[in-house]
Amino acid sequence: VTDHVTDRLPALLAGRLDPEEASAIRQHLDGCADCAADLRWARDLQEDALRKGLRHPGSERLLELVDGRGEAASEAEAAHLASCEACGREREWLRSLPPSSQAEAELAAWARPRARVLPLQLSGLALAAAAALVVIFLLPRDRGTLPDPTSLARFDPLPVHLDRSASPMSAFEESRLVGLERYVEADWEGARAAMRRALDERPESDEVRLYLGSAEVLAGNHEGAAALLRPVADGLEPAFRDEALWILANLDLAAGDTASAERRLQALVEAAGRHATAARDLLADLSPAR
Amino acid sequence: MATLFEAARAGDRRATSEILGILRAFARTVCRFGGPSGSRDADWEDVAQEAARRFFESGLRRYRGQGSESSYLYSIVRTTVLEVARASGRRNRREAAQEVETVAPPTDPLARLEVGAILRQLPESCRDLLLKVFLGDASYAQLAGEYGIAESSVRTRMTRCLRQAREMAAKGAAA
Numbered sequence: 486v487t488d489h490v491t492d493r494l495p496a497l498l499a500g501r502l503d504p505e506e507a508s509a510i511r512q513h514l515d516g517c518a519d520c521a522a523d524l525r526w527a528r529d530l531q532e533d534a535l536r537k538g539l540r541h542p543g544s545e546r547l548l549e550l551v552d553g554r555g556e557a558a559s560e561a562e563a564a565h566l567a568s569c570e571a572c573g574r575e576r577e578w579l580r581s582l583p584p585s586s587q588a589e590a591e592l593a594a595w596a597r598p599r600a601r602v603l604p605l606q607l608s609g610l611a612l613a614a615a616a617a618l619v620v621i622f623l624l625p626r627d628r629g630t631l632p633d634p635t636s637l638a639r640f641d642p643l644p645v646h647l648d649r650s651a652s653p654m655s656a657f658e659e660s661r662l663v664g665l666e667r668y669v670e671a672d673w674e675g676a677r678a679a680m681r682r683a684l685d686e687r688p689e690s691d692e693v694r695l696y697l698g699s700a701e702v703l704a705g706n707h708e709g710a711a712a713l714l715r716p717v718a719d720g721l722e723p724a725f726r727d728e729a730l731w732i733l734a735n736l737d738l739a740a741g742d743t744a745s746a747e748r749r750l751q752a753l754v755e756a757a758g759r760h761a762t763a764a765r766d767l768l769a770d771l772s773p774a775r
Numbered sequence: 776m777a778t779l780f781e782a783a784r785a786g787d788r789r790a791t792s793e794i795l796g797i798l799r800a801f802a803r804t805v806c807r808f809g810g811p812s813g814s815r816d817a818d819w820e821d822v823a824q825e826a827a828r829r830f831f832e833s834g835l836r837r838y839r840g841q842g843s844e845s846s847y848l849y850s851i852v853r854t855t856v857l858e859v860a861r862a863s864g865r866r867n868r869r870e871a872a873q874e875v876e877t878v879a880p881p882t883d884p885l886a887r888l889e890v891g892a893i894l895r896q897l898p899e900s901c902r903d904l905l906l907k908v909f910l911g912d913a914s915y916a917q918l919a920g921e922y923g924i925a926e927s928s929v930r931t932r933m934t935r936c937l938r939q940a941r942e943m944a945a946k947g948a949a950a
Contacts, residue, residue, distance in 0.1 A: 489934070491933075491934040491937055491938065492915075492930040492931070492933060492934050494937075495908050495909065495912075495933070498909075499912055501833065501837075502837075503836050503837045503839070504837075504839050519938075522941060522945075523937055523938065523941055526890075526937065526940065526941040526944065527909055527937060529889075529890075530888070530890055530905075530909050530910075531909055531910070533888055533889050533890070534884075534888060534909070534910050537887050537888070539884050539887065539888070539910055540909075540910045540911070540912075541861075543912060544853075544854040544855075544857035544858050544861070545850075545854050547857065548850055548853055548854055548857075552850075571864075574811055574812060575811040575857055575860075577811075578808070578809075578810070578811035579811075579853060579857075581808055582804075582805055582808055582853060583804065585842070585843075585845075585846040585849050585850075588801060588804065588845065588846070588849045589843060589845045589846055589849075723792050723795065724792065724795070724796045724799070727792075756788075756792075757787075757788040757789050757792075758788070758789055758792045759789070759792070759793075761789065
């Protein structure tokens with residue numbers, strides 16, 4: 486950095502610079518009396534304002550303090566935090582949230598490949614049926630062999646989506662949550678009833694339509710499922726759209742509508758999302774079958 | 776194997792989609808706890824969208840392996856909820872202040888600042904800019920939108936105003 490850096494000082498003070506830029510600016514400050522004086526003036530202004538409650542520590546700084554990361558509070562910051570009610574409420578709220586380790590564990594569980602997660606959540610006869618489907622799913626397929634849509638329609642809600650700690654819950658939230666819980670238990674009737682109540686409350690919810698559509702497939706109602714999933718496949722939410730397209734493509738194949746399935750699979754390949762590779766493989770399988 | 780963030784930096788759309796999914800999951804979790812003011816003013820979809828904007832605009836560039844990638848995304852969601860609540864609080868306070876202005880004029884922050892007298896001598900445009908940047912943590916992009924000028928002009932003006940204020944303070948101290 487050879488030019489003066491005064492315009493970068495607000496970002497430096499707020500910790501908003503990436504490490505390389507911050508280091509280059511500090512190097513400039515070591516050799517430039519004018520910019521160093523600017524920094525001192527700005528820092529004094531901020532500390533004075535902080536001490537008098539005219540500004541608050543930034544949200545990232547507050548999180549650092551709650552998580553026990555970063556530098557210890559300066560004298561001005563400590564004085565502010567000791568007396569500021571708003572910051573006290575924010576810190577209490579941050580402490581009330583699940584810690585990073587718990588959030589990470591939930592994501593790790595979610596990120597496991599579905600084929601391995603699937604049998605863990607079923608029991609009894611359902612487990613035996615699922616095991617057979619997983620074997621089919623994992624074995625190398627002959628070109629032209631179509632998958633059973635039922636084996637592909639199920640997915641696992643994120644554990645964080647099953648959180649019951651919030652209260653009070655709206656009628657929609659309650660029905661949605663009961664629906665997800667029944668879904669995880671493979672109680673398709675229960676899941677469908679609860680998700681239908683949720684959909685009555687909020688017909689535009691792509692998430693509810695997706696789970697309800699999936700439960701309909703698993704209960705054998707393919708037509709009902711397709712009607713629920715079509716708007717989701719045209720929606721704007723990429724993750725929901727991809728799941729809906731994937732199920733619909735497999736329903737098309739089960740119904741013998743290869744042309745429609747290919748259009749949906751092509752859309753999945755182009756979206757480059759979670760099902761892109763599987764969609765490409767399936768398209769390759771379909772080519773010689775036509 | 777490239778990490779999720781490395782893949783996103785390289786323009787991998789699948790990685791981007793995964794990151795959006797994680798941000799959405801965290802936003803939903805955090806918003807179930809209500810806002811820091813006890814209200815439920817933060818809609819989780821708005822939070823997820825704002826968190827994604829913050830992550831792809833600057834968070835991804837700033838990440839240097841401080842904690843795991845998912846912890847970093849979780850931090851972004853938590854700070855986003857705080858920022859959304861703060862912005863909402865500021866808006867409410869402004870509206871309340873407008874309603875009661877005739878009864879109780881708002882407290883003048885300049886009267887309480889050590890450099891308040893110097894700031895008062897500056898042109899109003901300079902004073903407003905310095906207070907917004909250093910006390911309100913406003914970004915140049917926000918201010919460019921507010922003033923209707925280019926971001927580069929805000930940077931230049933801020934540099935000039937800060938220098939002017941600092942030199943006035945130095946002269947005052949010398950006298």
